[in-house]
Amino acid sequence: MMFKNKNDALVATLSQALDADIQGHSLWYAARVRFMRNRAAVFSVVLLALITLACIFGPMLLPNAFDSTDWNAMSQGPTLVNMHWFGTDESGRDLLVRCLIGGRISLMVGLMATLTSVSLGIAWGATAGFLGGKVDSVMMRIVDMMYAVPYLLIAILMVTLLGRAFYLVVITITVFSWMDMARVVRGQTLSLRSKEFVEAARAIGVPTRRIIFQHIVPNLLGIVVIYTTVTVPGVILTESVLSFLGLGIQEPMTSWGVLIHDGTQVMEISPWILIFPSLMLSAALYCFNYIGDGLRDALDPKDR
């Protein structure tokens, strides 16, 4: 009964939307309606937005700097004094500001490595799927090979050899994060090329450009959006692992992985240095996972 009501509500909102004359966007509109119903996903979007805003603006608004020492409060637990809400580390640096600055770096690495690996994946997958034949099988063999390789070890080798500058960390992560997207985009391109609705559009004389932009791109876009949100947490995780092992972002710069590593060094005396960055990283990962799930449920054409 409940289920039926929900569907009725969806139909009602959709028909309203159709009345409002936004024809070309009905796919996205339906997706948005479905997404907004997923409480965990909406909560994740809000939480993630809060974390991101805090990371961007927090350090500007808070009185403490991420690398300055408060001589009166070393290894100080969480307190309201001097705005050390998360406490300070063993050299008296404010942990809240360090967590936010670390979050800036982690999110930035996540964003940049995701952009590069998603672009690489789309280009690779679309080329393979579009050209087909020998080129396709060679390109996909390379993807299979990349999957078989223990990526963290090669990432460690790369940062050992190339260095640990910010952009090198991004490149290293990119090299091992593009394969999922390539596979998915290739599969989608292949199947879309021979779909009935594309054939039907062709039969009634829709120009190729319109077929591509009205029929193929929106279908590709859904899956690209889903896999982009799935890529982000993986990328952030890889950066954090590398930084945690001391092979990623280097002092005095910091990231969540570096902060967690620092926390493990002193957790006997000051466990909060471990707990707060761990919580922030986990919260961000939680958000990305649930946003990804929500988008998948919202955009999956099979579900309708």
Place this chain on the structure above:
Amino acid sequence: MWTYALRRLLAAIPTLLAVITVCYLLLHLTPGGPFDSEHKLSETVLANLQAKYHLNEPLWKQYLLYLNSLLHGDLGASFRYEDWSVNDLVAKAFPISAAIGGGSLLIALVVGVALGTLAALKQNSALDYFTMLLSSIGSVFPSFVIGPMLILVFAIWFKLAPSGGWDAFSPRYMILPMALLVFINVATIARVMRGSMIEVLSSNFIRTARAKGLPLRTLVLRHAMKPALLPVVSLIGPLAISSITAAVVTESVFSLPGLGKLIVNGASNRDYTLVLGLVVLITVVTVVFNLLVDLAYALLDPKIRY
């Protein structure tokens, strides 16, 4: 079957060769050599040393020499640990990683399959919710967060186990690292097993078997288990690769003298031959392991024929 195995084995060779070549070239892109130090060696000594290690030869010849020694099972000499070859270091560290990693993967398979099956049989029960909670914790909290938390709670607050270190396979030191690895793997295995078991249990042949009046135990163990295990088997390959990641983190968190610790130390000391040797070794192990998993999959799945 055997031709399939042989074909897969041959297909694995290019992967290995590609990894070795790329890593080797990366190694040679970096400036500096093994004998660069603050105290300048005299020209003659340097030339002699380079001749001994074939560093004066052209790159392709060095590469072939390296491949040759790899084929003879020689990973070369360490740049940083004097008196140690990479083989010696690996021989010391490998049993530790194998015991921790392999042992926990086995335990995790048994526990995960059992938990997933029970959760699928009793959907929406307390056990089911527990399993789902476990796997969502496992997917949100990374190993390098859970590991230190385990230490904080069990080693520092309750003092039940040592916070790290190693003492000749003493179980006291193995329990926390293995608990971490088991937990991470169980989280994934139980989720996949639950999903596939639910799917198998709702299929037609199970309904027929039920209609025939088979007891639940026979139904699950004899009929549903084998097809439901297939997704888990195909998961073992990726799981082994992520176990290597987890093992690197685990060994670093609990300061275990295993392969993961060796590679991290090698990386921070810029011990190039050690890191290269370990990468080559672990890639070989992974590729062979994936091959075995694929063969096992082919044996289990009646839909695959050769």
